[in-house]
Amino acid sequence: MTTNKLITFKSIAFFIVIISLVLSCGKQVSTISEANPWKKMDLIVKSIPETHFSDKTYNINDFGAIADGKTLNTAAFAKAIKACTENGGGKVMVPNGKYLTGAIHLESNVNLHLDDQAEILFSTNPKDYPIVHTSWEGTELMNYSPLIYAKNKTNVAITGKGTLNGQADSTNWWIWSGGKSYGWQKGIPSQNDPTNREVLVDMAEKNVPVAERIFGEGRYLRPNFIEFFECNTVLVKDITVINAPFWILHPLKSNNIIIDGVTVNSHGPNNDGCDPEYSQNIIVKNCTFNTGDDCIAIKAGRDADGRRVAIPSKNIIVQNCKMIDGHGGVVIGSEISAGVNNVFVENCVMDSPNLDRAIRIKTNSKRGGVIEDVYVRNLEIGTVKECVLKLNMFYNVYGSQTGNFIPVIRNISLENINVKNGGKYSVRAEGYAESPVENITLKNVVIKKVDSIYLLKNVKNINFINTYINDKKVESSKNF
Incomplete structure (x- = not known):
C-alpha cells in the first residue's frame, strides 16, 4: 500500500470515529436533557459570557x-x-x-x-x-x-x-x-x-420592506x-x-x-416588564416586576413578520424573581410565530390580587408557532385571579385572530408549586382537535383554594403526580 493510500485510509477511519463520537455524544446529551432538563439549564447558564469593561x-x-x-x-x-x-x-x-x-x-x-x-x-x-x-x-x-x-x-x-x-x-x-x-x-x-x-x-x-414601514410622527405607536x-x-x-x-x-x-x-x-398600558423576542441565552434573575401588563412575556414575532424572521426565542431562564401585579407572571406569547423552546422558571414568588395568572402561553391560528419544553419549579404563589397555568390556542384580543397556522404547545412541566389561592382554575388548557395541547405534568403541586380543578379541551396526556387541589389528590393521567 502506498503512503498516499495509507494516509487516505487513515483519514477516512478518523472521520468515521469522529462522526460516531458526535452521534454518541448527541444521543447522550439528549438522554440527559430528557431525564433531567434542569441539567440543560445549568449548561446554558455556564455558556453565557459576562460583560467586561475598561477601568475608565x-x-x-x-x-x-x-x-x-x-x-x-x-x-x-x-x-x-x-x-x-x-x-x-x-x-x-x-x-x-x-x-x-x-x-x-x-x-x-x-x-x-x-x-x-x-x-x-x-x-x-x-x-x-x-x-x-x-x-x-x-x-x-x-x-x-x-x-x-x-x-x-x-x-x-x-x-x-x-x-x-x-x-x-x-x-x-x-x-x-x-x-x-x-x-x-x-x-x-x-x-x-x-x-x-x-x-x-x-x-x-404584504411583506413590505421594513425600511418602507415608516411610522413615527402622527402614527401614535x-x-x-x-x-x-x-x-x-x-x-x-x-x-x-x-x-x-x-x-x-x-x-x-x-x-x-x-x-x-x-x-x-x-x-x-402594555407595560410588560421584560420581553425577550427572537432572542437566545437570556437570564432574568433577582428581579421584581409590578406591571400594568405581563411581568415577563417571551415573544417571537407576530404573524407573517414572525415567520419572515423565523428566529425562535430559546434558552430563557427566570430565577429568584418576584411578580406582583400583572396579566401574567411568566408568559409566552402572544407574538409567537417563530416559536419558543427551552424556558426554565425557578424559585420565584408570585402574589397579588391583581396578578391574573402565574404561567401562561397564548397564541392562535394567525400566530401559529411551536411552543415546547417549558419547565417550572419551586414557586410560591399567594393569589392569582384566574388560574395557575393557562395554555390557550385561541387568544383573541384585536378582532378576528384566526388563520391557517395551527399552533403547537407541548411539554409543559410544573414541579414543587405551592398555591394559597388559585382563582378560577388550577389548569385551563384549550387546543385544536388536530393539534391538542400535549404532555402537561404537574408534580408535587399543592393548590389550597381554587373554584374548579381544571377546564380542558383537546388536551393529550396531562399527568398529575402527587398533586393535591382543594385538599384532594388528583387523578394521575388523562386525555381530554
Missing part, C-alpha cells in the same frame, strides 16, 4: 450635563458615550441628581452607570426620539427610538441603583393606547386609528423603553425602571443577556 470613567457632567431636571441633556449623554467607546470603553457615570434627556443610544464596550440617587428623566416630547429600526408588538418598522437603544453592539451594560423614569402618564404616551382608563377620549388620536396599528400589520402581511437590537453580551443590573411608555426591557434578535436585580414598577 466618563462623568456626564464633564460633557455639559446639568442635574436640574429641566435642562435637556441629550447631547451631553451622546458626547460622553462617544468619548467612552472611542477610547476603548469603560463606565459612563450618571452622578446623583435628576437629568432630563431624550433618547440615549449606547455603544459597544460602554457601561451606563447610575449612582444610587441618580435619576434619568426621559422627555415626553416625541420629537426627542429619532426614527430608528425597531419593533412594535412583534412587527418590525421604522418608529420612534426606544428611550435607551443599542443596535448591533457588543459588551454593553446599564448598571447602578439609580432610577430610569419614562415620565409616561395619561397626559402623554399612555393616552396613545386608546384606553379610557389612561386618559383617552373620543376624538383624541391613538394607535387604534385605522391608519396606525392596522396599517403596520397589513404592511407586514409608543416607543419601547430599553431595547437591545441584534446585540451580544449585555448586562442590566440593579436599576429601577418606572413610568414606561410601552414595553420595558426588550432584547430583540439578541444573544447572551443577563438582567439581574432590576426593579420594574410601571402600571401603564
Whole structure:
C-alpha cells in the first residue's frame, strides 16, 4: 500500500470515529436533557459570557450635563458615550441628581452607570426620539427610538441603583393606547386609528420592506423603553425602571443577556416588564416586576413578520424573581410565530390580587408557532385571579385572530408549586382537535383554594403526580 493510500485510509477511519463520537455524544446529551432538563439549564447558564469593561470613567457632567431636571441633556449623554467607546470603553457615570434627556443610544464596550440617587428623566416630547429600526408588538418598522437603544453592539451594560423614569402618564404616551382608563377620549388620536396599528400589520402581511414601514410622527405607536437590537453580551443590573411608555426591557434578535436585580414598577398600558423576542441565552434573575401588563412575556414575532424572521426565542431562564401585579407572571406569547423552546422558571414568588395568572402561553391560528419544553419549579404563589397555568390556542384580543397556522404547545412541566389561592382554575388548557395541547405534568403541586380543578379541551396526556387541589389528590393521567 502506498503512503498516499495509507494516509487516505487513515483519514477516512478518523472521520468515521469522529462522526460516531458526535452521534454518541448527541444521543447522550439528549438522554440527559430528557431525564433531567434542569441539567440543560445549568449548561446554558455556564455558556453565557459576562460583560467586561475598561477601568475608565466618563462623568456626564464633564460633557455639559446639568442635574436640574429641566435642562435637556441629550447631547451631553451622546458626547460622553462617544468619548467612552472611542477610547476603548469603560463606565459612563450618571452622578446623583435628576437629568432630563431624550433618547440615549449606547455603544459597544460602554457601561451606563447610575449612582444610587441618580435619576434619568426621559422627555415626553416625541420629537426627542429619532426614527430608528425597531419593533412594535412583534412587527418590525421604522418608529420612534426606544428611550435607551443599542443596535448591533457588543459588551454593553446599564448598571447602578439609580432610577430610569419614562415620565409616561395619561397626559402623554399612555393616552396613545386608546384606553379610557389612561386618559383617552373620543376624538383624541391613538394607535387604534385605522391608519396606525392596522396599517403596520397589513404592511407586514404584504411583506413590505421594513425600511418602507415608516411610522413615527402622527402614527401614535409608543416607543419601547430599553431595547437591545441584534446585540451580544449585555448586562442590566440593579436599576429601577418606572413610568414606561410601552414595553420595558426588550432584547430583540439578541444573544447572551443577563438582567439581574432590576426593579420594574410601571402600571401603564402594555407595560410588560421584560420581553425577550427572537432572542437566545437570556437570564432574568433577582428581579421584581409590578406591571400594568405581563411581568415577563417571551415573544417571537407576530404573524407573517414572525415567520419572515423565523428566529425562535430559546434558552430563557427566570430565577429568584418576584411578580406582583400583572396579566401574567411568566408568559409566552402572544407574538409567537417563530416559536419558543427551552424556558426554565425557578424559585420565584408570585402574589397579588391583581396578578391574573402565574404561567401562561397564548397564541392562535394567525400566530401559529411551536411552543415546547417549558419547565417550572419551586414557586410560591399567594393569589392569582384566574388560574395557575393557562395554555390557550385561541387568544383573541384585536378582532378576528384566526388563520391557517395551527399552533403547537407541548411539554409543559410544573414541579414543587405551592398555591394559597388559585382563582378560577388550577389548569385551563384549550387546543385544536388536530393539534391538542400535549404532555402537561404537574408534580408535587399543592393548590389550597381554587373554584374548579381544571377546564380542558383537546388536551393529550396531562399527568398529575402527587398533586393535591382543594385538599384532594388528583387523578394521575388523562386525555381530554
